Amino acid sequence: MTLTSRPAKRLRSSTRLSKAHTATRSDPPADAINDLAARWIASLPDKATVFSPVGVWPVLAILADPATEDVSADLRTTLCVDRSVEDADLLHAALDTLEFLACNDALDAAVAVWVSQHLGVREEWLARLPEHSRGLLTQTPAVDQPILDEWARQRTRDLFTECPAKIEKEDDFVLASAIGLNMEWTTHFQRISKHKLRQHFRGLSYIRCADGITTVRVEGRSRNQPRSGAINCYLVLGEKGASASDTLSRGLALVRRHGASSISYKNALKLAGPGLTVRIEESCAFQDKGRPYVEITTPGFKVSADHDLLESDVFGLGSAKEEPETLGHHFPGITDNATWVKAAGQSAVARFSSGGFRAAAVTHARGSTCMAAPRKPSPPKFAQALFLDVEIDRAFGFICVEENTGVVLFVGWVTEEQFMDSEKDIRSSTGSK
Structure with missing residues (x-):
């Protein structure tokens, strides 16, 4: 979002979200x-895509905090919270969510706000954001854009080399978040053919x-700290010809209902679904x-997408x-000047290889201002x-979930055009934090 007004005090450059921004951190509102x-x-078109709900939610929550009643009401509907939740609690929930994720060594999570000297920003609002997440806009794109680009690069471990927010x-x-x-992967995949x-x-x-869907849970962990919080990647296969929105919905x-819980051995014998033998x-x-x-x-894949958050209700x-x-x-709550959101979007990318999974999303809002419990399995028969066996050979979805809270990190839909077919890509491993 972009605003304009009277001079404001110079702010520090944005850095990674501090892990000690509050004394009592709560889990994210999963x-x-x-x-x-x-x-x-439910709103997805039937094409390849990837997005991060946990990347959008904090940005919208932070915007709801200083908004008018009408604007806040619309955002609350999107944030799926009722009027009993105070606006200030939304800002805290946004920051706590990002802080919680950043404590997992497999994840990076950050928020940043840049303001110009002409904004007339309310210092009391700015002070509620982590000190090291605040930066200054010079209103010279040649100066400001490289700063945002470097921020995005560092926070996504080079998956983004430029910030999707193009400064004017x-x-x-x-x-931005x-x-x-x-x-x-806790167990690495083996390459068995050109892209499988x-x-x-x-x-x-x-x-x-269930319901014409097969999900397969693939376990992931931090490369450097294996005991850091586990993250599961669920591969989702529907009936042939099923749409992206229907399959992923x-x-x-299914994932929200059961998570990583076990089924009984008796029920395993009765399993029937797409791609399963x-x-x-x-x-x-x-x-x-x-x-x-x-x-x-399954095929390895690379998928990316850009989302205009103003185009959809x-x-x-x-x-x-x-x-x-x-x-x-x-x-x-931000400034006395009339402000509105003129651009908002999310860009995301995901890569599934034999060694692991990498994904990143940058969400941004820019505006303008005018002055004025598992069950025990039943034992099988002896020697049985x-x-x-699950084989994925057509379009399918994926859902990445933080195991402890169940919060959805990334969702995507992969078509054959995104299947990896080079040995370098399919064998590539994850980087380090």
């Missing part, structure tokens, strides 16, 4: 963020089937001892983007082995 993910999924001379205010995910990967594991908590519902072999050599053999075959910016009347303004 239900609210995941409800936003569900609404976003009239910009007085830019609010960055989410980065860099994890390795295969992984083997055992257990009753990896595959779910059903997949998200269930085999039973009578062989002492392959006795499974209550833990089926699971095999997943999903994001609650309909009132905020309207140019206010001469004496009106949408964000009185159950094999659950």
Whole structure:
């Protein structure tokens, strides 16, 4: 968002969100963020995409805090919170969410705000944001843009080399969040063909089937600190010809309902869904001892997308983007000057390789101002082995979830055009934090 007004005190350059911004940090509002993910999924066109609901939610929550009642009401609908939640609590929830994610070594999470000297920003509002997340706009794009580009590059571990927010001379205010995910698989995939990967594991908590959907859970962890909070990537396969929104909507519902919980061995024998083959072999050599053999075959992929948050009603910016009347303004908590959101978007990228998964999203808002519990498996019969084989060979979805809270980090849809076909890409591993 971009604003303009009287001179403001010079601010420090933006740095990574401090891990000690509050004495008592709470977990992210997973239900609210995941409800936003569900609404976003329902609006998706039937094409390749990737987005981060946990990247958008804090930006909208921070905007709701200083907004007028009408603008705040629209944003609250998007944020999936009711009127019992105070505006100030939304800002705290936004910062706590990013701080919580940043404590996971596999994740980067940051927020930043840049203001011009002419904005007339309310110091009391600015002071509620982490000190090191504040920066100064000179209103010289050649000076400001490289600063934002470097911020985006550092916060996404080079997945973005430029900030999607393109600074203009009239910009007085830019609010941005960055989410980065860099994890390795607990068990690496093997390359079996030009663009296919295969992984083997055992257990009753990896595959779910319901409503014409098959989900496969692939476990990830931090490359440098394996004991850091686990992150699961769910691959979602629907019936042939099913749309992206329908497949991902059903997949998200299945993931939210069951998470990483186990099914019973008896129910595993009855599993039926897209891409799944269930085999039973009578062989002492392959006795499974209550833990089926699971095999997943999937393509590696790269996918990216840009989202205009002003084009859809999903994001609650309909009132905020309207140019206010001469004496009106949408964000009185930020400045006395009439302000409105003139641009808002998210750019995201994801990469699934044999060694791990990398993804990043940068969400930005720019505006203008005018003055004025698992179940125990049943034991199998002696010498019986159950094999659950899933092969993904067509368009499919993915949902990345922080395991402890269940909050959705990234969602995407992959078509054959995004399948990796080079040995360098498909074998590439994750970087370090």
